[in-house]
Structure formats: C-alpha cells, structure tokens
Amino acid sequence: MTTILNEADQTLFDSVCDDAREAMLLQTIADTMEWDGQTGLPTKAGDYRADQVSMLRGEVHAKRTASSYGDRLIQLAETVKDADPHSDVAATVIELHRDYDRNRRLPADLVRATSMATVRGQQKWEAARKADDFSLFRDSLIDIVKLKREAGDCISDGTDRSCYEALLDEYEPGARVDQLQATFDSLRGPLVELIAAIKDAPKQSDVSILQRSFPIDAQREFSKKVSAAIGFDFQRGRLDETSHPFCTTLGPNDIRILTRFEQHWLPGGLFGTLHEAGHGMYEQGLRADWFGLPPGSYVSLGMHESQSRLWENQVGRSREFWTWLLDDAKAAFEPSIDDVGLDSFYHAVNTIRPSLIRVEADEATYNLHILIRFDLERQLIERHIEVADLPDAWNARYESDLGITPPSDADGVLQDVHWSAGLIGYFPTYTLGNLASAQLYEAAEQSIGDLPDQISRGDFGPLADWLRTNVHESGRCYSSDQLIKKVTGKPLSAKPLMNYLTLKLSPLYGLV
C-alpha cells in the first residue's frame, strides 16, 4: 500500500477498509445464494430464497450507508484531496465515498422494495416468457420501472444528471448520455451499411455446419478445456450450467462462470463459455489483496464486457484461433464435423445475419439490438412511453432497424431478463464493451509483436498477461474513459470496431 497518510489517517483508512471488506463478505454471501438460485433451486423454494437474499441485501445496504462509516470517508476525502487520484489509497477513498454518496441517496425502504420487486419480477418474467404472454409480466414491470424512476430521481437530485443517467451511472460510472449517443450514432451508419452489404454479398457462409449434432457432454468437456487453455483458472473458479449465462464473484478465489449448451447449436455453448471465461479472467486478474476495495474491483460493466467480448470475438472468431483448435474440435465431436475444412468453419462462426434474439446475434448485428434497448429504456424512464406501449414499440423498432417482425413476445420484448431484474441502464454497456474490446485488441496487437502467430499456436499467455497488466491490475483507480485513453492513447470511438469488422468480414464475404 502506498503510504500517503500519517499514522492517525492510516488507522482511519484501515478501519474504513475493514468495513468495506465486511460489506463485501456479506455481498458475496448474497451472490452465492443467487448463484445457487440459478443452478437448480427446487421449484417451491423460491419464496424463502427471496427472503434470504433480501435480508442479506438489506444488511449490505445498511453497512454501506452507516453514518459512522460515511463520516470517516468524508474526513478521509478531505485528507486525500491533493494526492494522486489514481493511487490506490486515494482511489479507494474517492470511489468508496462515491459509492457511499450514491447509496445514501437511496432510502432503505426503496432498496428493500426493489429487491423484493425484482426477485418476484424475474419469476413473473420467467412465467410470462414461458406462456408467451407479456400481460403476465406487465404489472411487475410497471412496479419495477416506477421504483427505478424513483431511484434515478433520488440519485440525480441536485446534480446535473438526468434520471436515466443516474441509473446508467451505476453500471458505467461517469458515463453521460450525450457522449454515449454521439458514439452510438457514429457506429450506426457504417454498421448498417456493412450489414446490408453482407446480406447481398457474393460469398455466404454455411451455418448448418454448426447445427449438426454436438452431444452436450462433449460440449461441456470441450468448453471447459478451451476456457482453461485461454487462462481461466479452475482452482479459483468453476463452470456450471444455467438458463441465462453469467459470471459471478463469490470470493477472491471463487469466480464462477455459467453457460448453457444446446445439442444442435455449437456456438451458443462454446462462444458463451469463452465469453464468460473472459469475464472470469478479468475477476481473476484483479489484485486479490485489494479484494472488496476499489483497487481490486472492475472499472465498469462496459470494461468488463470488453474482456468477455475480446476473448469471444477478437480471439475466438479469428482464423488463427481455429487454426489452433479445429482438429481438437473434430476429435471432440467425432464424426460430426470430420468433413469440414478451416475455411468453411471459420466462415460459419462468422455468419452475419439479422436475427430476433440478442444473445444469439452475431457480433455485428448485436449492436443494433442494443441500440433499440438503449432507446426504449431511456424513453420508459423519461416517461415518453409506458410499459403498456412496450411490446408495440419493440416490434416497430425490430421492423425498422433489423427488418424482422418478432412473431411473439417471448421472442420479442420478453427475451431478456434484465428489466425484470431491475437492470435499467445496463444494456448500453454491452456495446461500450464491444467498442472497447476492438480498441484494446488493436493496442494489444501493436504492443505484442506476433499475436496472431501466438494464437494459432494456442499460446494465450502474452495476451492474457497484457490484459492483466494494462487493464485488470489497475482496478478502479481509473475511470473507463481514463483507462481506455491511458492504454490505447485515444478516447473510446467506434472506429476500431468498424475497422476490425470490415477487415475481417469483407474478404470473407467477397466484398473486396
């Protein structure tokens, strides 16, 4: 720990860190209970589990909003105000104070009500999606949107932020809607153009290769092997299955990734695992001695997504990756793809085609799904539309933006868990992550001489090290914008992603 504090301040600082670590201990317990809730909870056990989690979340909130804790932070904030804000000690104080301020703005009743509403919301959403009936979820979502508007108002009160911006700030600290909108606008034009060109391109992929039979057991074993090969540490984590894949951190040495496998769709499980492993490697790359404190925490969800997307797409969908892996894949799924050559396989995993379901979308059209959600959730929070209007608004945007009409709500507005879980302001971080993954990978390629060669040999160590050193180990001592600028020398933009997509896809589709 860099010492910039005198003895008394150091004691104060240590006591604040102890409290933050204790809150994290409780938070990871709650997260374990939720992980368990997603991996085979008996059907009738949901209510009691909701009580358990809600009690724990309440305790975490109480710890993080205790005046005795905040008073010490306010005092320390004064002490470090002239220190390097990126030093571990100063960043700890600044970020914990920022979290405290944010948490204090949320009344305990609102936190409790939101926790209950979102646990139930997810159950209602699940039932509504199963029954393909939005009306079963509508009232729940009305409650949730009301609670989130209330939260946004509490957080933005007296600041220059809008209500939506206040919600966004939870996932992407410091992000501003105008800047986000400008970046997304600069992406939309060239992206739509590329997707249109690919639609009518002379060379098309044969995606049916990936729809052959890939037994679940073999997929499980193969995905585990590949995620270990890129650097996910199974002594400090595990891989499980669930209906909605995610990654969760239950301790400094307990990072869990969850995926799902379908027998007749190889990319779902395989790239899903690479994606979650990327998230997991970010968490495993954080400094464990700062666990539960800002220097040992991720920067933002956008930055988190950049790590998952980089391994899933920049690495996992590259020709070099399949140069290394295709023979192993053939052996693992023998005889399903014995007849498939590298060119066909590589093209198949880079199939670009507008589709209904975000989580199944390719890396180009994916961003169009996000832009729709970003617009709709902002309109919801800003009261330009109401929950009852959502299914129609959703379908209209899918027609205009992707040229597809969802045949049902289950495959339309009900496809994502996020809103049912109260995650509003979360969606834009996915596209921020896509942009950052391309920009970081570009910088990594420039810094590491023969990255493509390494990948085609299955040597992922230098890339993983570069990410750990440049991104993970910085923790939250820099904001997302600052870190991107520091590591790549440029502010975040849509250019690297468009360059990457164009350079890869144009030759594949015979556009050059």
Place this chain on the structure above:
Amino acid sequence: MTTILNEADQTLFDSVCDDAREAMLLQTIADTMEWDGQTGLPTKAGDYRADQVSMLRGEVHAKRTASSYGDRLIQLAETVKDADPHSDVAATVIELHRDYDRNRRLPADLVRATSMATVRGQQKWEAARKADDFSLFRDSLIDIVKLKREAGDCISDGTDRSCYEALLDEYEPGARVDQLQATFDSLRGPLVELIAAIKDAPKQSDVSILQRSFPIDAQREFSKKVSAAIGFDFQRGRLDETSHPFCTTLGPNDIRILTRFEQHWLPGGLFGTLHEAGHGMYEQGLRADWFGLPPGSYVSLGMHESQSRLWENQVGRSREFWTWLLDDAKAAFEPSIDDVGLDSFYHAVNTIRPSLIRVEADEATYNLHILIRFDLERQLIERHIEVADLPDAWNARYESDLGITPPSDADGVLQDVHWSAGLIGYFPTYTLGNLASAQLYEAAEQSIGDLPDQISRGDFGPLADWLRTNVHESGRCYSSDQLIKKVTGKPLSAKPLMNYLTLKLSPLYGLV
C-alpha cells in the same frame, strides 16, 4: 396456533417467534454456504468461505443469545409453566428457552474459535486422510477437543450433567450417559452372538453380485427414481453428490440430500440415497408453518437417524422391497445383473460381515463401530486418553471388538469427518436411531395391516403417512423418549432391533 395466551402475551410470543425465525433465516444461509462448500468449491476458495460461514454463525449466535430475546423468553416461560408442555405454544417457549440457556453458556469467543477451528479441522482431516498420516490432523484435533471440553464445562456448569453429557445433549436433548450405556450394553451381548453365528453359518451370501459394473449415470437416475417413489419430494428438494453424504435443510421447501456413487459397489449409492431420502422426508414432513420453531423442528439426531435407517434397512433391505424393485434394477443396469434371482440379490444386500469402515458396514456390525466411537470420545473428553493415544486406542478396539486390524489410519481413526467438525457426542445417536427405527417399524407394522404387501407393490404412501402423522408432525413438542413411548407404547430398548435382525437374518443364513 393453539391460543393459551392473552393478548399481551401473544404479542410477546409472536415477537419471540419472529426473532427465532430471523435467526433461522441466517442459519439456513450459513447452511447453504456449507452445502456449496461440499459440492465443488474451487480448491483455493476455502479460506474466504470459512470467513463467510464464520461471520454468519457469529450473527446467528448473537441473535440467539441476545438478552432482549432471552428476557422475553424468561417472561413467557413463567406464563406457560402450567400449560400442557406438549402444546405448540408451550413447547415453543420451553424449547427456545432451553436453547437460549444453552447458547448463553457458550461465550461468543468460544463459538467463533470453534467455528474457525472446525472449518480448518475439516481441511486438515481431509489432507491427513489423503496422505494417510494422522500427525497432519493431530494438532487440529487437540485444539478441537480442548474447545469442546471447554464448551462441555460451560454448559454443564452448575447442573448435574457431566461434560460429555452436556455435549451429547446438543444432539440428543435430555439423554443421560448411564441410561445410554445400559441400553448399549443390553444390545452388545446378543448382537455379538448373532454376528458370530452368522460368521460360521451354513448359508453365505454372494456379495460379488453387487460389485459388478453399475455405471454412475445409471445409478444416479435409478437412485433418484427410487427416492421419489418412496416419497422424497423433488419439488421441495434435490439430490447432489459429495464425498461425505448428508442431508441439509436450506428452507421449508428446500431439503437437499447428498450421496456418492461408486461404479463397482451398488449398495453405497443406492442405500446411501435411501438413507438420506429418509432424513429428507422427515424434514419435508415437518409442519412448514412452524419452520424455524420447535413445533416445526426434528426431535433429536437419534430420531432423525431412525427415519433414515427405517427406509434404508427395514424397508430397503426387505424381501418385499426387492420383490417390487429387482426387475427395474435389472433394466436400469442391463445386463449387469440379468442373471441374478431374488433370493441371491436379497441375501447379497443383507450380507453381514465385520469390516473396517463404518459407513460401509452392514446394519448389524454397524453398531459395534458406534460403540467404539462412543467409548473413545467419552474417554477423550473425560481426559482418560489424549489425542496422541487415539490411533493406538482405536486399533486396539477394532481388534478386540471386530477382530480386524486397521492397516492404516486412513481406514482407521481418520475415516470419519465428525471429530474434525467438532461433532463430539454425535456418534451414539446413530445407534439410538437404529434402535428407534426397529421399534417404530414394529409399531407401524402393527398399525398398518398389510404393510409387507404394500411394499411388495411399491405402495409406500401408508407407511410415509404413518411416519408423518406419528413422528414428523409432532415436531419437537415431545422429547425423543416421550415420543417413542407415545408412539410405540414402550420405552426405547434393544429388543425390537434384535428381534428384527434375528427374524430376518437367521433364515437367510440357515441358522433356523
């Protein structure tokens, strides 16, 4: 709820119940964390998990020992002192007060130290067993025994109980060592005689039938099917795998049983699952509206074990059970036991033979393993032997009582997890359970007319209902002794178990 309280007392009673339920909410969270710790925790995640569990156990203990809680209980105890002690309200007050008194006697520091020592203890035990080296576990066990002696002294202080009795009381409330010793002594003679007769009996079983190949996947599916058939409710529970099988209650509708399967030993997984399902059905049979309170709690570990043993042995090892199930078993494991007839199979699952490992022992010799542990742990607590003497003392008893010399500590003194987990006073409850299972089954047979016929048809409803009505739904409104007397008309004795064993085994082994 039976109302025997005036309005003010009712309010007081409700507030006490709320507190007890909140403590249970935390306890089930801790139990979920431990369940998770036994089902695939990443190898490096143990330390943080220990911190999480220890924090939660500390919070539970604090809630259950708060003076504000105890003062209300003391006041209520006065109120109900003339009421029927077996009524729900009176039993709630009496038992919660009993727990409070017990918990208050344990200093928070001792509870915390024991929690830490036993989490570490289990890790050390695991390593020692793996390395077959008792010395790796010795210092840990010395600490644990010291802490348990201290706990026993605190609890027995000023009472007429001995230190060991105070520990035993946690698992078997109200049990007295003299009475236990007398019952065990009356079992030992006839049991040793029967085992000796079987050893030299004219007819012997062919146990190799059960050592053929039984693929794990098929065992898993078969065990699940059989446990559902006897009445374990999978909407309110689940079955998982672990190295040391157990059953744990994580909520009123979340009862989890854990087992382990070995490809070349069918009884381990199958009877192990029946055993844990019996535990699980007890928990599922408790009154859910009293969850977390004495009327919705099990009586004692002995009574709990009676439920698991009854399904495992009285039912699961009966000729009628296999009349029903053998064809299904043949189909599930085809062609492994296609050639095996009912007589051979029935004899094989009733093989009686002195062996090294308690958890693999048959239902007769099993009790000899328990008598050894009961004697040794009492001697340890009473300072007649020390931890360093334990391996030799253990081996000496196995030679004299079972005629077997353990070839290694791993298969000797290191075989059980209990002492490493601080469970001293726990072992005798296994044999109490065996005695009670026979006595209860005898009463059930008399009460239910055609029980054997029902079992041979796979109709387990009447037996399950009888157990629920007579045992489960009483909760902890009766002590173990009282309940046995109430249900069977007689105090607990060794006779029903000896009758049951003799009647079944004598003809099987050609002894009549």
